[in-house]
Amino acid sequence: MFLTLDDFELEGKTVALRVDINSPIDVNTGDILDDTRIKACSDTIKSLSEKGAKVVILAHQSRPGKKDFTTLEAHAKKLSEVLNMEVTHVDGLICASAREAILAMDNGEIILLENVRLLAEEVLSDWKSWEEITPEKQAKTVMIKKLHPFFDYFVNDAFAAAHRAQPSLVGFSYYVPMLCGRVMEKELFTLTKVLKNPERPCVFALGGAKADDSIEVLKNVLEKQTADQVLTSGVVANIFLVAKGYKIGPNENVIADMGYTNQIEIAKELISKYGDKIVVPIDAALNVDGERVEKELDLNEEITYPIHDMGEKTMKLYEEILKDAKTVVANGPAGVFENKNFLKGTEELLKSTANSKGFSVIGGGHLSAAAEVVGLAGKMDHISTGGGACIEFLAGKKLPVIEMLSKSYEKHKI
Known part of the structure; x- marks a missing residue:
């Protein structure tokens, strides 16, 4: 069982929203070449804004050392286009200006903080096992210690990264209730159904x-x-x-x-x-x-x-x-x-x-890309947004984000 956006009154609350909008980038122009993941999380962002929450988005793009590792400025512009709502890019993550921007927010406002992988602790944690990087340890990272006091709730909609245990994905859940976003909710409902109760x-x-x-x-x-x-x-x-x-x-x-x-x-x-x-x-x-x-x-x-x-x-x-x-x-x-x-x-x-x-489910990654190429994506009942996360879920493995969502439900259920 998991908490969702519908379980709490969110008006006037400041919500940290972790999404996965990691997208193909033209390394010469910085343009986003495919906005599929940005469109996928738009329902969650709209729902939070319409509920009167102050929405602080955290996300990553690529990783240090790669050519498409860059600022999230273009992502904010693309989000604004997709949502038809203003999404303000904040050129910072844990600095004073970022914290001031959060404090100055009005109800329904949406901001996007800078690429979380600019912080070494976010990248380094990806190389360790789940047993070594417990939520308690992630909660003590600089990012979480600096930002968690500003948030009332943490919404995780990054299913594609659910097999990771990075600070931005699990750390906030040590302090505030962790809720499923709409993408996460749909993925978990669908994949659990086909695993546990398939027709x-x-x-x-x-x-x-x-x-x-x-x-x-x-x-x-x-x-x-x-x-x-x-x-x-x-x-x-x-x-x-x-x-x-x-x-x-x-x-x-x-x-x-x-x-x-x-x-x-x-x-x-x-x-x-x-x-x-x-x-x-x-x-x-x-x-x-x-x-x-x-x-x-x-x-x-x-x-x-x-x-x-x-x-x-x-x-x-x-x-x-x-x-x-x-x-x-x-x-x-x-x-x-x-x-x-x-x-x-x-x-x-x-x-x-x-x-x-029957009910058709396509795993993320190459097969979903192939479905787009041959024009069949629209004929599937569900195409997962997560490649590695989807296959690990289907393999019966414990996914850090899912584990923390379950624990948060037990701790904060109404």
Whole structure:
């Protein structure tokens, strides 16, 4: 259970709002190239302003050392456009001028403080384990000690960063009630529903290059009997093919180069335990000197070219399974979708997901980007705003932000 914006009277209250508006930036002009995340959190900001709260937004852009690490001035302008309300950029975070700006706010006013990752403690904490960076420790950081006295409530709407335990994400909850923003609320409701109470049949389609994460999700949803079947693709499928005894030549080298050799033994154990619930491709699209060549998979024949997509027979097999599913959760592309010759598997997987009779959920990251590319994003019931956070949630891991939201509910529930 979590506290929400509707649980408290917020008029006249000063609210710290942590959002994730980390966006693609043109490093030459500083222009924001994609405002998807900015649009996503607009409902939360509007709701708080309309409730008469004084809204102090905290956010990050990239991290030190990267070319797109920059001020949030452009983000304030884009927020103003999206909201059709003025969002004032404050050129500071914990300095006297920032604190004075907070004190001078009127009800309904919105300000955006400077990039939280300008503070070393915000970046350094990202490298430690959750056990080492407890909320009590984060509450003692300079940022939190300087700012928390100004706030009555802390609203967290940064689901995409929910697997982080940085000061700006968990520290304020040590002092004031921590509430779900609208994005966070929707994500938690939807992902909890598909994990704990899905309509059946429930099918997960797991692919992409982050095979260890996807295999953790696969293990979790089969162990807890969430999924009735799991369709594999991408590097995930290649690992399971090797585990089943297929000889996939250069693709085995890729698995080793990516550090996933240990996942083959895990895949063997999962196949032994769950059998046909784990579905692997029956054919593949090979990259033969840049051209797409379809090839059936045979245990007695070795593949000598890189597999860059699933084949058309696999697409048809997966379509048949997905069309009658009542719940579909897809994460990770089916192949090297960035190359138009090998986009087809990902596109057909997305079409099958969109056309299924069930509730469709797309994980964040590359698959949501692919859905935009092929024009199918609008046909999904839910596209997660969080890549890493989404997959860790589906894998059953504890996410620091979610843990703190739960603790805040127990402490402050009405």
